[in-house]
Amino acid sequence: MPLNLYDQQKRNIANTRVFIAGFVMLLAVLGLGADGVLYAGGASPGLPIATLGALCLGGFSAWWSLHGGDQAVLESAHARPLDPSDPRERALDNVVEEMAIAGGLPKPAVFVIPDSDPNAFATGSGPERSSIAVTRGLLERLSREELQGVVSHEMSHVRNYDVRLMTVVAALAGAILLLSDWGRRGLAFGGGGRRRDSDRGGGGVAVLFAAVWIVAVVLSPIIAQIVSLAVSRQREYLADATGAELTRNPLALASALEKIAAAVEPTPSIKQGIAHLCIEDPRGRVIEQKRGLIADLFATHPPIEDRIAKLREMAYQVTAGR
Amino acid sequence: MAIGGCLLVLVVGAICAAMWGIWRYNNLISLRNQVANGWRQIDVQLKRRHDLIPNLVSAVRGEMQFEQDTLEKVIQARNSAVAARGVADAADKEGALSQTLGRLFALAENYPNLKANENVRSLMEEVSSTENRIGFARQFYNDIATRYNTAQQVFPDSFIAQTFKFQPVELFELKDDAERAVPKVDLNIRPTP
Numbered sequence: 069m070p071l072n073l074y075d076q077q078k079r080n081i082a083n084t085r086v087f088i089a090g091f092v093m094l095l096a097v098l099g100l101g102a103d104g105v106l107y108a109g110g111a112s113p114g115l116p117i118a119t120l121g122a123l124c125l126g127g128f129s130a131w132w133s134l135h136g137g138d139q140a141v142l143e144s145a146h147a148r149p150l151d152p153s154d155p156r157e158r159a160l161d162n163v164v165e166e167m168a169i170a171g172g173l174p175k176p177a178v179f180v181i182p183d184s185d186p187n188a189f190a191t192g193s194g195p196e197r198s199s200i201a202v203t204r205g206l207l208e209r210l211s212r213e214e215l216q217g218v219v220s221h222e223m224s225h226v227r228n229y230d231v232r233l234m235t236v237v238a239a240l241a242g243a244i245l246l247l248s249d250w251g252r253r254g255l256a257f258g259g260g261g262r263r264r265d266s267d268r269g270g271g272g273v274a275v276l277f278a279a280v281w282i283v284a285v286v287l288s289p290i291i292a293q294i295v296s297l298a299v300s301r302q303r304e305y306l307a308d309a310t311g312a313e314l315t316r317n318p319l320a321l322a323s324a325l326e327k328i329a330a331a332v333e334p335t336p337s338i339k340q341g342i343a344h345l346c347i348e349d350p351r352g353r354v355i356e357q358k359r360g361l362i363a364d365l366f367a368t369h370p371p372i373e374d375r376i377a378k379l380r381e382m383a384y385q386v387t388a389g390r
Numbered sequence: 391m392a393i394g395g396c397l398l399v400l401v402v403g404a405i406c407a408a409m410w411g412i413w414r415y416n417n418l419i420s421l422r423n424q425v426a427n428g429w430r431q432i433d434v435q436l437k438r439r440h441d442l443i444p445n446l447v448s449a450v451r452g453e454m455q456f457e458q459d460t461l462e463k464v465i466q467a468r469n470s471a472v473a474a475r476g477v478a479d480a481a482d483k484e485g486a487l488s489q490t491l492g493r494l495f496a497l498a499e500n501y502p503n504l505k506a507n508e509n510v511r512s513l514m515e516e517v518s519s520t521e522n523r524i525g526f527a528r529q530f531y532n533d534i535a536t537r538y539n540t541a542q543q544v545f546p547d548s549f550i551a552q553t554f555k556f557q558p559v560e561l562f563e564l565k566d567d568a569e570r571a572v573p574k575v576d577l578n579i580r581p582t583p
Contacts, residue, residue, distance in 0.1 A: 155511060155512065159519075162515065165519070165523065166522045169523050169527050170530055171530070172530045172533075172534065
């Protein structure tokens with residue numbers, strides 16, 4: 069089992085590079101297209117300003133997200149440091165410490181979100197810099213053992229470098245969204261003048277190039293969104309499994325998930341932008357519980373019954389193996 | 391010319407072999423240090439338990455007047471665990487201490503006043519968390535020790551391990567069924583209905 073997990077982590081780090089390369093390429097396409105349109109009219113080709121600008125924007129937002137993004141996420145969720153005089157919050161602190169020991173990791177910073185809906189998330193840039201935040205509602209509804217299950221799931225996101233991957237992916241997706249927005253505005257604003265340019269002698273290549281670019285501008289935010297959601301979903305099963313490996317008690321997490329699923333109200337403190345970080349979608353949307361292609365593409369999490377079923381299966385295997 | 395080529399191949403081969411050896415050797419060293427660190431983590435948590443128990447016992451003593459016998463046993467087990475010498479002896483004594491503690495926690499269930507007491511509740515949370523930490527520290531030690539032992543045995547790393555006399559380490563095992571049956575203590579936090 070440990071070897072397996074070790075390989076899994078390595079693969080995760082390698083995957084991070086592939087995803088980032090893909091997103092950088094998407095950024096470059098957006099920038100190149102803008103350069104192509106700018107220079108197609110016969111203006112003297114100087115530096116590809118738009119391409120460089122797009123790559124810098126992506127690089128900067130990724131860098132910023134790794135060096136301060138966790139603070140921004142915590143602030144946007146109204147997370148506060150825990151209060152050691154409250155018994156439940158002290159128990160949470162102890163549970164996090166226990167799970168850090170089980171994973172052989174430094175203890176993450178612990179935060180509490182004053183919200184009555186049960187939910188939790190982890191953020192940071194890796195085991196050396198990570199935070200775990202849970203809502204007050206979670207603390208009040210779960211038993212200590214179930215809380216341990218949830219914390220083990222979040223600790224697994226830290227241990228498997230999911231927090232880093234999701235932070236960078238979210239930042240790059242944001243940059244792509246911003247650029248394509250600018251691109252669309254540019255098209256609407258300068259569309260007429262540019263058409264005249266290409267009529268005059270820009271040639272078929274420029275027109276084709278512009279067409280490809282327009283398609284890229286329109287599609288890239290959707291692609292970025294679908295890719296980052298797919299990454300998030302794929303990580304959830306792994307975090308459930310590695311979490312169960314930390315506690316050796318998959319049933320506790322399963323029953324915690326049942327309680328979280330039963331509380332259907334949305335978590336208003338948690339903004340849409342960090343839904344993919346949470347243990348369960350905070351928007352309380354119906355889409356998470358549906359199946360089918362569209363639901364699968366746009367959900368941040370796999371259907372919760374599937375996750376519970378898999379955890380129960382694990383518990384069965386553990387007891388049968390004894 | 392041919393001799394020069396052969397020499398070149400030999401030299402390059404030797405350098406590659408040496409680099410591979412260094413890499414695998416360093417891997418074993420890193421695992422050995424992680425194992426040592428895992429072991430120390432267990433000790434840290436055991437120390438924490440030894441420090442907490444006298445506080446817990448004196449906090450519940452007033453309320454649990456009819457359980458003096460159990461309280462005495464806890465204190466005795468704690469003192470002999472502190473005095474234990476050697477790994478095997480310590481493991482025995484700590485196991486006995488876990489058992490008496492489990493009994494104390496089970497009995498405490500019968501005293502609702504105890505759970506209403508802020509100080510006792512917080513001490514019980516600390517002690518039960520420490521029990522969990524000891525368990526998880528042992529679990530982590532076993533995981534990392536297994537990886538270390540496997541790394542010494544797999545081919546061809548076994549050559550490096552034998553040459554530099556790496557020794558497999560012992561895993562932590564529970565001695566008897568009674569110890570296995572120690573209930574996980576969970577007293578403080580109940581979900582609000």
